[in-house]
Structure formats: C-alpha cells, structure tokens
Amino acid sequence: MSGAPDPLYVLARSVLLDTLEALGPQRKAVVLVGAQAVYLHVGESDLAVAPFTTDADIAVDPAALESEPELRVALLRDHPQAGETAREALAALGPLFATAAGQGSRMAARAAAPEPENTITTSCAVLAVDLLRALKS
Template sequence: MNPSGADSPLGREDLLVAARSALLDALEALEAQRDAVIVIGAQAIYLRTKASPVALAEATKDSDLAIDPRELAEDPKVEEAMTSARFYPNPFSNNPGEWVNPAGIPVDLMVPEALSGPGGAGARGARIPPHSRRATRRAVGLEAALVDNSVLDVAALDPSDSRVYRVHVAGLAALLVAKLHKLGERALGNPDRLVDKDAHDIYRILVDGPTVELATTVVRLTEDELAGRVTIKAVEYLRELFAAGPDATGSEMAGRAEEGIGDPAFVSQSVSFLAADLVKAIEELPPVAK
C-alpha cells in the first residue's frame, strides 16, 4: 500500500499552492460551464474541514472536478476550454479526463458513472457528446456530489494571486461517499493501489463533521434517485473498512498515515469509533427524519 498520495519534489506548502493555482486555472478555463462544475477530492475536503484537529498536514498534488452533464452546455467543448487554457492530456497515464498544466500539476475531470452514457467493459471515458470522450473520465461514487454541494469561495494560496472563485463544492457527506468508493473498490479489486492518505481523509471528515448532520445527509442521499445506490454501497464500505474495528483495513490505513508525526494507534481507534457511531446514527434515524 502506498503511504501517501502527495509524492512530489516540491515541498508540501509549495505543492499546496501549486495545486490550488492549477485548480483556479481549470475553474477559469471552464468558467462558461460553471453550473456543471463541482469541486471534489482532497481540495474540497480541505475547504470543508479547515478546523479539523488532526496531526497530518494538508497535502495534495492534484485537483478533482466533477462534471454534471445535465448542466453542461454544448459549447464551449470541455476539451477546447481546457486546451485553450494551456492544459493538455496527461502524457504518462493516457487516461481520459486526466489533464496537466504547463507545470505538470494534474487536474482530473470526472463524470459520475450513472450519467456517463453507454460504456462497455473497461470503458473509462464518459460519453457526453458533443464533448470528447477523452475529455472526462467516468467514476462510480460521484453521484452524491451532484446532490450534496453548496457554493463556496475558493481562493488562491499564493499571496501574490488575488483570484477568488465562487463555485460549487461537494458537501462532507458526498465527499465521504466518494472516498469510501475509492477505498472500497481498490480494497476489493486492486489493493496495491490503496493509499493510506485516502483513509486518513475519511478520518478528517469524520472528525470535522457532526455525526447527526452527516447521518441525516447520508440518509437523504440513500433515498435520492441519482445518489441512492452508491450511497447505500458507501455505508457498507464504511461498516466493513472502518466501523468493524481498529484492525479493519481502513482504520489501520488511517492510523498508518500518521506514523512519525502523530499517534497511529489513537487514529485507528478513533476513526473506527467515529465510523461505528455514524453507522449507528444512520440506522437509527426514524423514517420521518429521512
């Protein structure tokens, strides 16, 4: 398992600044499609959990944007908007939806699987014509972000950069659902791609998000036509990977992410307790609250 998702020759602070700058560049490129764009991933988690009292510092080398094809205009084409802003397809991965800026900082554009159009076995690019199938990548678990989101100000981290964009950012429950799918799918099908930091992001969300509020939103998502199926599955992953105990795969990963800087045993125990508490709250919500 990979201990970190932020390996880079840049220092942590420089990496955060560069990643945020690339995010703002992408938001600027997609300005005409603003209603279809939602910030997800680590950048959204950090925006939503600024006060989380965790030992592991914020660190990310990339930015993730969910695209809602229901709100996507035919023009400008996503691929044309990105290339005109000097982004280009990632030459190393050759995966659809993976873009990098001239400094090599990645920005991924993803469409929830349920809205990605027809795709056979192994299909990765979303089919959202007239936009190129190489412009975005299909991903399971992002459906909740199209339901649970709100507008926030996203500002540059470079003091010399005054840019601030008001954009849709996924809520904590949606971010939890997306992260749980990422971990769950890799744990089952490709454990070598598991990254400890992803599990620690779950811990960060659970520490910051009030249990009752999270549970209420999760339950609402389970009843949503678009997000219901993936949210129900995410709760299963939460139960199996975290709530099962401090020795569960996700709990151990979250703790291991703090080796050398925090208290791994405490984190593993805490994330397990918080996950179990959330699962219990979800199960105990009365029908009227749903």
C-alpha cells in the same frame, strides 16, 4: 519551519484553479470532490494530517453542461495557462519519481515536449495517470 505550504501543494492548487477558471461557463457543471473539497469546506482542524493535497478530483454533471463551448474549447480559449501550469507541475514532479521505474524522466520529457493545441487540456489527466503509475511502481 516557516509555516508556509509546500510549493508542491501551491503548484497543485494552481493547476486546479487555472483549470476551473478556464472552464468558464462550463464551470457550473463541475463539482470539486475528494480531499480538496473536504479541506475547502472544513478548513483548519485538529486532525493530524496536512490540510493540503496534491491531487484534485472533480466530477462533471453532464446534465448541467452547456451545449457551447465544448469542454475542450472552453479550456483552450483564452486560458492556455491551464495547460502550461500542468506542464510546470509535470516538470517539477518528474525528479521526485526519477527512481520509480523511469517514471520521473518520462514526466519531465512530457513536460518539455511541445503539445499540439488540441491536447493541452489532457495535461492534467496525464499528470494524474503518470503520478498513479509512479506511486504504484
């Protein structure tokens, strides 16, 4: 074993970082919660679990949001790679769930389909929903 993290973890972190970068001034209203937050704060430990996760949970404090730009606009402006990285994640994860009630092929098809600009920001949410459905199947 090389000791390098699984490429799936690297891709998941890339989606998170691209999304946070794309938020620009709205980023101050976002709080990373869940396992990734724990791993970032605790770091390496003696726990018998991998120090990585493929999902990211964020909370938004509405009181801290700026009036401009809207979240959707902030994610689209100057940072189309946030949606692109999420599509790469969908394409990479699709084959892993190919046997789970057809979810894999649906994820791969969604990743390949061109998205209108105004829906690119939904890619991360769609990824989470598709993964949840696949895991429950």
